[in-house]
Amino acid sequence: MSPTDIDTQANDLLQFIDASPTPYHAVRETARRLTAQGFRELDERESWSLKPGDKVFVIRGDTSIAAFQLGTKPVDTTGFRLVGSHTDSPNLRLKPNAPVNRHGYQQLGVEIYGGVLLHTWTDRDLSLAGRVVTLHNGRPQHHLVDFRRPLLRVPNLAIHLNRGVNTEGLKLNAQEHMVPVLGLESAGPAELKGLLVEELGRSGVKAAADDLLGYDLCLYDLQPSTRSGLHGEFLHAPRLDNLASCHTGLTALLKDTGPREATVGVVLYDHEECGSRSAQGAASPFLKDLLERIVQAHSDGRADAFHRAIRRSFMVSADMAHAVHPNYSSMHEPKHQPQLGGGPVIKTNVNQSYATDGESWGYFAALCKEAGVTPQHFVTRTDLGCGSTIGPITAGQLGIRTVDVGNPMLSMHSIRELAAASDVARMVAVLSRFFA
Numbered sequence: 001m002s003p004t005d006i007d008t009q010a011n012d013l014l015q016f017i018d019a020s021p022t023p024y025h026a027v028r029e030t031a032r033r034l035t036a037q038g039f040r041e042l043d044e045r046e047s048w049s050l051k052p053g054d055k056v057f058v059i060r061g062d063t064s065i066a067a068f069q070l071g072t073k074p075v076d077t078t079g080f081r082l083v084g085s086h087t088d089s090p091n092l093r094l095k096p097n098a099p100v101n102r103h104g105y106q107q108l109g110v111e112i113y114g115g116v117l118l119h120t121w122t123d124r125d126l127s128l129a130g131r132v133v134t135l136h137n138g139r140p141q142h143h144l145v146d147f148r149r150p151l152l153r154v155p156n157l158a159i160h161l162n163r164g165v166n167t168e169g170l171k172l173n174a175q176e177h178m179v180p181v182l183g184l185e186s187a188g189p190a191e192l193k194g195l196l197v198e199e200l201g202r203s204g205v206k207a208a209a210d211d212l213l214g215y216d217l218c219l220y221d222l223q224p225s226t227r228s229g230l231h232g233e234f235l236h237a238p239r240l241d242n243l244a245s246c247h248t249g250l251t252a253l254l255k256d257t258g259p260r261e262a263t264v265g266v267v268l269y270d271h272e273e274c275g276s277r278s279a280q281g282a283a284s285p286f287l288k289d290l291l292e293r294i295v296q297a298h299s300d301g302r303a304d305a306f307h308r309a310i311r312r313s314f315m316v317s318a319d320m321a322h323a324v325h326p327n328y329s330s331m332h333e334p335k336h337q338p339q340l341g342g343g344p345v346i347k348t349n350v351n352q353s354y355a356t357d358g359e360s361w362g363y364f365a366a367l368c369k370e371a372g373v374t375p376q377h378f379v380t381r382t383d384l385g386c387g388s389t390i391g392p393i394t395a396g397q398l399g400i401r402t403v404d405v406g407n408p409m410l411s412m413h414s415i416r417e418l419a420a421a422s423d424v425a426r427m428v429a430v431l432s433r434f435f436a
Contacts, residue, residue, distance in 0.1 A: 001372075001425050009251065009428055010235060010421035014225035016247045017237050021129040021220040023063035023087040023270045024144050026243060030065050030250055030268065031057065037254045039067055044289070050297040053259060058290055062131060062142060063087055063270035064280035066290055067253060071263040075298050076305040078262035079312025080291060081434055082400075083249035084282070084390050085319065086272035089239040090114030090413045092121060092178065092219040094128070099192050106183040106190055108152065110219065114273030118172045120415040121219075126152040126180060130217040132196055134207045145199045150222060152180035180219065221415050233341060233421055240409055240417040242272070245318035248407070248424060252431035263294065264435045272319075272390055282390035288398060314363065315402045316434060317355060317391030318427070320419070321345035321378050323408035331381065338376040338408040341420040344368065344427050345376045347389075347404040355391035360403035364430070371429040376408065 020026035031041065039055040042048055050056070050070060057067035064087065071078055092110040100107040112118070129146035154177075159165060172178060183190045193209040200207050225237035249266040267290075271281035280286055292306055299305035324337035338345045346361055347354045368375045380386040395402040407427050409419040 001422065001429065006422045006425045007232075009425040010227065012251070013244060013247045013424050014227070014235065014237055017225050017239055017243050020087075020239065020243055021127075021146060022131075022218045024131045024216070025129060025146065026087040026246065027059055027063055027065045027268070028144060030067075030246065031059065033250060033254065034067050037257055039069075048293055048297055050294065052298065055257060060286050061270065061278070061280035064268060064286060066265060066267040066287065067250075068263060068265035068290075068294060069253070069257060069260060070294070070298055071261050072259050073261045074300055074305075075263045075295055076300060076302070076309045077312070079309050079314070080294075080400075081262055081264045082287075082313065082315040083252070083266045083431055083434070084269065084287075084315055084317050084394055085245040085249055085266070086242045086269045086282070086390060087246060088114070088270050088273050089241060089243070090116040090273050092116070092126075092180070093130075094192075094215065094217040094219075096214075100179060101185060102179075104185050105181050106185055107179045107181050108192065109179060112174045112178065113218075115413050117411075117414045118174065118178060119170050120411075121178065122154045122156045122172075124153065124415060125150040125222045126154070126219045127222050128152065128217050129220060130215060132200065132212065132217075133214040134200070134205070134211045135213055136207075136211070140213055143200055143203070143205050145196065145203070145217075147195075147199055148222075152182055152219060154178055154180045223416070227421060235419045235421055235424075236416055237419075238416055240419050241320040241412050242318075242406075244320060244409075244419060244424070245406060245427075248427040248431055249316075249318055251428050252435055255428065255432050256436070260435070263298070269390055276390060276393055282393040283397070285397075287394065291398075310398055310400055313398075313400050314360075314434075315391070315394055315400050316364065316431065317389050317394065317402055317404045318431075319347075319389040319391075319404065319406045320409045320412065320417075321347055321376075321406035322412060323410050325410060331384075333379050333381045336377050336379040338378050340408050340410070340418075341422050342376050342408065343373050343423060344405050344430055345378045345408050347378045347406060349380065349386045351386070352392050353386040353388040354404035355389075355395040355402035356404045360401055363401070364403045364405060367430050367433045371426075371433045373426045373430055375405075378408075
């Protein structure tokens with residue numbers, strides 16, 4: 001892996017993350033990159049006309065996206081080669097009736113989305129971004145917004161009023177202690193609808209407060225992604241879990257869009273962090289619907305074509321992995337301690353929190369060997385619970401062979417996470433071999 005390639009891929013990942021403060025923006029940025037490489041969008045409500053070599057993508061719910069390049073051979077004879085990831089990350093999200101006035105402060109009520117490390121969200125310059133729904137000509141219309149300026153803050157309690165915080169730990173109640181401040185009541189009203197109308201106006205959308213029908217708004221840290229370390233070897237960024245895996249899958253798909261025999265694709269789901277149970281999550285029929293329609297348009301037409309295609313298919317479930325922590329090494333299984341900068345991690349759990357088995361492990365290990373990369377392995381300590389991914393969900397729904405992998409990282413589910421710059425290019429190299 002050349003230093004130039006490492007720098008290029010790492011810096012491009014940071015640009016991808018900064019353009020994607022929410023799943024809505026991540027899908028928009030993904031679609032922008034696909035369109036620039038000749039992919040065209042398909043509408044699930046319409047009939048599709050597909051032919052070998054077509055490059056297409058589909059968006060569902062504004063937060064999940066799947067892209068495919070059809071192979072030169074019928075898909076029922078080659079199967080699909082798929083990379084699956086997720087666009088969402090743990091964060092704070094506004095409640096429907098968000099404005100709260102307490103003790104002279106104007107605040108916005110939030111819900112906790114996913115498994116947030118709450119303390120990392122305190123004393124940060126926070127902004128708002130997401131989707132707003134307005135009434136236009138009698139019909140709902142969706143718009144993306146991003147305030148891109150310091151707007152909110154969750155202030156810590158002074159140590160003078162919490163003397164035991166450094167010895168007993170910071171204990172945060174999500175309902176009481178995580179409500180961000182927006183302003184002072186004495187400074188004048190700051191109506192949320194007015195703020196949204198003003199922000200929509202900046203992007204050319206004319207709307208009145210009465211036109212606002214709903215919103216899906218996320219808080220995010222304004223500090224840009226960056227590199228650090230003596231040699232720039234570290235990446236510091238929000239949402240590495242799991243935009244980093246979305247980026248590597250997408251980059252590998254777009255790295256060489258010349259003719260391929262097999263049909264290849266990526267599927268980037270929303271709602272993994274809260275269980276995948278939604279119309280566009282991994283537990284939905286989103287991927288199955290798309291694969292069935294592709295088989296129908298790109299096979300020999302026999303009734304069992306879809307089932308034959310699935311049995312010839314393989315999925316790489318790409319989600320970030322736990323690197324060994326230098327200050328908490330005892331929390332890691334002694335023989336499975338992935339290193340930052342050590343390359344892709346194969347994740348295994350015999351109770352199927354990960355979908356990896358000996359066959360899929362061997363398949364991915366062979367790809368690593370072809371790419372000149374040595375894989376690492378992760379297994380959770382036997383006395384600890386294991387997190388899960390979209391891998392077992394997809395494998396269980398489709399019966400598709402699946403391996404769970406990811407690049408190693410620290411500070412998972414923090415507002416700012418840490419990974420190694422060199423691992424980005426390594427994973428792209430392996431997934432490029434997978435798509436070749």
